[in-house]
Amino acid sequence: MSETGDFAYGAIALNRLYTQSGITGSPIAFGMTFILAGVAVALVLRLFLIVGSLSAFLSFLLIGFALPILILRRARKRRIARFAAQLPDALDMIVRSLRAGHPTSVAISLVAREMPDPLGTEFGIASDEVTFGLSLEQAVRKLSERVGFEGLHLLSVSLSIQAKTGGNLTEILANLASVLRERQKLRLKIRALSAEGRVSAIIISAFPIIMFGILLLIAPSYYGEVWDSPLIRPVFTIFGLWALLGDFIMYRMVNFDF
Incomplete structure (x- = not known):
């Protein structure tokens, strides 16, 4: 906030989110920290782990822009x-x-x-x-x-x-x-009644990812030559988007304003 009590910069929505989160310090320094971290992770992935430029760029976007917004939103919610x-x-x-x-x-x-x-x-x-x-x-x-x-x-x-x-x-x-x-x-009562739904949503969402990781660790050849199929990426993309849609629906069922 400025000396007059107004928002200091032109990005009103971001300034409002930063102010309401209660995080102290300069918002520019806060944002630059995550942007530099995103650049560093993207360079490491691109140079040392031999991933594609698109994957490295997506990693930069997630760490540099999506992650700080998620942190600010969570801090604002808790505050x-x-x-x-x-x-x-x-x-x-x-x-x-x-x-x-x-x-x-x-x-x-x-x-x-x-x-x-x-x-x-x-x-x-x-x-x-x-x-x-x-x-x-x-x-x-x-x-x-x-x-x-x-x-x-x-x-x-x-x-x-x-x-x-x-x-x-x-x-x-x-x-x-x-x-x-x-x-x-009333809000606490609703949260208590919806606790079972939230836990079920977390378990259902995490179970496929956990099982996929376990199979890759204990039996790398379990999927055989399916990774060479040209259909594997479209199928993974479609099912991933479908899973995200299900997660969003479950989230809306157990989280709502009144």
Whole structure:
């Protein structure tokens, strides 16, 4: 993020993903690390393992571009999960502080001091923004953009409506904390009910690859001269794409938003 709180570079989607992942340091240095690693792996495969140029190039693309995006997405998912678990307690803390007569800025700074990372850090930034003149609604909107959690979007909308139409802020925040806590319970219940499906999908997907590797190790001649057939690559490609389609369907069956 830049000094004004906006995204520092033009690639908004990538900058948003990097910011929401919580990984510190320069995004350019992070990306260049994987690109150089991809170049090194591609050169090793091409020069020493005698693979084709296409295979080496695909390896470079996977390591240099696909792998960092997967790492960032996984880091963002884990960070949002931690944030979702902390937010109801943080809202309850704000409600208790407001009922005790503290102003909103003091309530937010209290959350920043008492709650651990990532919520404490992000609320600390929001507290500083409110202290330096930004409205609470704007600070929470920027907080929602930095984190990417839908619960913060609900908080931003609630504050916006309260600022325009009035109402009891403590009651709004208390109700929102209750809603978020119930949503978290429902999400954990769904995850527990779909655990069997996830494990089955992993086993079904990994079993052919594991058996193929075992046969190559213990009986290299098991497949005979089938490797010399001109149909082997098209067949492997078709069945590989078919397996990926099955994996995608199973993934969508056990992972969904609500």
